[in-house]
Amino acid sequence: MTAPLAHPLTVIHTRALTLDDTRPQAQAVLVGGGRVLAVGTREEVAALAPRAQVLDHRDLTLTPGMSDAHIHLVSYGFSLSELGLHGARSVSEVQARVLQRVLNTPAGTWIRGGGFLLAELGLNGYPTVRALDEVSPHHPVLLYSRDLHLAWANSLALRLAGINDSTPNPEGGVIVRPLGTLLESATELAANAMPVPSEAEYLRAAKAGADDLASRGYVSAHTMAFEAPDAPRALQTLAARGELPLRVWATLPHERLGLARDLGVGRNPGGLFQWGGVKFFADGALGSRTAWLHAPGFADGSGTGIPLDSPELIRELGAEALRLGLAPVTHAIGDRANTEVLDAYDSLRDLAAQKNIPLRIEHAQHLRPEDLPRFRGIAAGVQPIHLHADGPLIRSLLPHLAGTSYPFRSLQGAGAILAFGSDAPVAPPEYRANFAAALTRRDDEGHPLAPQEALTEMDVLWAHTRGPALAAGWDDEGVIRPGARAAFTLWDRLGGNARALVL
Incomplete structure (x- = not known):
């Protein structure tokens, strides 16, 4: 313990789940200047800051702040x-x-x-x-x-x-x-035939999305391109005005990589908005029959889907992204798409390790068993909430992949970094649904999907907090320990009612 501190501070009395292996639980957290300063028993923290303001949340559980690791904000x-x-x-x-x-x-x-x-x-x-x-x-x-x-x-x-x-x-x-x-x-x-929203409309939408997310208990989000340049510009404007209630990690479409290079855009972990990744699309989606599959493809005879960005393009521009300090982030849903992306990433692993930037695959929904070990060290941005609607589709369209669809436990065991999100507006940013899907593995019809892939509550908490932080390269988030960002989520119980607490 260090000497008592004199400047204004805040102590949170609570049941803290820190996700810090050196001290997994605590009774009190000392905060000042937007950072965690100390974690310990109530007596230990009181000795450090006897005059600190006290927030009494002993009836609640405090965790690192939740993140939605895949949203189009x-x-x-x-x-x-x-x-x-x-x-x-x-x-x-x-x-x-x-x-x-x-x-x-x-x-x-x-x-x-x-x-x-x-x-x-x-x-x-x-x-x-x-x-x-x-x-x-x-x-x-x-x-x-x-x-x-x-x-x-x-x-x-x-x-x-x-x-x-x-x-x-x-x-x-x-x-x-x-x-x-x-x-x-x-x-x-x-x-493209629709009227283009005005700058004011983009700002209103950005504020509405961010405020909604914060009201649900989230403290950060990874926004995943697939939007006009006006969208991240609106988020940057809100951050500059002090009106952004979340920390935002943003990706840009690979088509704009050359412009980003010319403008000197690179990873900058400071502030509430930062560019972090370059987005690729290897395929489409299950419900639209455009996910890229190995033979035999969809069981209804509708084919093997639609490949989009080629592995060669992902390999070439992914290396350029890494040299700029940006993470390659690739949408891959079908088993063939994931195989091809993993093949492309094999040539990028050494450069990514030199840059200390995780390679990311988003969705990773339907995998071949032989590809699972290849996810070691890959950040897998997955959305359990989609399992609810996809379960019946998987049984009818991909019965041969049912055992390795949404394979959360296998990805975790392979050493992937699980980072949970919603893909909103594809699905609502509802963490309760992510908890339910990951824990029960039951779809909207009540049927189980690969129940051996179920996670524990603590696994889900990690994937909604520490996993997204690591995927974004944020060592100061998703954990409660000295030096971490003072951004928390308060729960009546894990997976229950939640609210954000940012100091």
């Missing part, structure tokens, strides 16, 4: 005011929700929404314009599937986007015929 903020389709169980229910929005929206105004799953709507194929045209002939409508890799549009939206039966497929995308569904990069054709 500004898009999530926009989604809070858009048409929500989570839980829709039929096309007629989608029609009813669209019609309700139509009746309260001036004619000609775009209606954007999302959150549906084809399987939950009872569809075996892709939807067409017909159902949306029936309820919205005078409003352009663009609805995204829950995974954001598929968009459903009405005739007016397609006409405004210049899409017709003779429009060729864009690179990395498919315009499904008969018209109505757009896959992967084809969704951008319709999105």
Whole structure:
């Protein structure tokens, strides 16, 4: 113990789970200047700071602050005011929700929404314009599937986007015929026809998303590109104004890597906003049948998915990212996509180790058993909440991969850094659902999915706190010990009610 300190300080009396192996539990935490100064018994900490302000939270559990390690933060903020389709169980229910929005929206105004799953709507194929045209002939409508890799549009939206039966497929995308569904990069054709939000609208969405996340008990977030440059710019503006309630680690699309190099953008761990990674997409998603798979592919005969960014591109630009101090961060859902990304990362491991930057694979949902050991040292950004809806899809579309889908315990055992997130707005940033999915492994129909892959409560806590910090290269977060950021989550019980405490 050191000598007593004289300047104003705060002591938190609580049941602390520190995630620090040298002192896993404590009764009191001393905080000053935004940092943890000491951890110990109430008597030990009182001796250090006898005049400190005391916050009495002895009826609660204090942990390192939660992080959402995979979110599209500004898009999530926009989604809070858009048409929500989570839980829709039929096309007629989608029609009813669209019609309700139509009746309260001036004619000609775009209606954007999302959150549906084809399987939950009872569809075996892709939807067409017909159902949306029936309820919205005078409003352009663009609805995204829950995974954001598929968009459903009405005739007016397609006409405004210049899409017709003779429009060729864009690179990395498919315009499904008969018209109505757009896959992967084809969704951008319709999105680009929508009015561009103003700077003020981006700021409002950024603030809405960040405030919502903070209100749920989160203290940091990793925002994962797939957004216009205005989105991170809005977050940077909020940080400069002192209005950002979270610490944000941001990725930029690989298409902007050259610009980042020219501007000298690199890893800068200071402040509440920092650039940390460069984002790649190896494939699409399960629900849209665009995840890249090894043979035999999808069990319904719909193929082996759509490969997107090539392994050669990931290897080449990933090395450039590392030289700038930025982490390669690659979306990979299908088993073939994960194999190819791991192959590309094998050539980057030495450079990543020299730079002390973890390589990241986001989602890592469906894996071959032989690829699991290759995740040692890789940061696996996974979202247990998706297991709930994906369980029935896995049984019907990927039965041969059911045993190694969402393989959390195997990834942990292989030495991967588990970092839990939500992928909001794909799913709500609901940590309770992540706890439930990782602990019970039961899907929305009540069926278990690979129950041997279940985690413990402490495993989930680590993956929502220390894991994201390590994945971001933050040694001062996700742990309660001297020198760490004074950013905590208070719980009535783990996985229960939570609130953030940032001092």
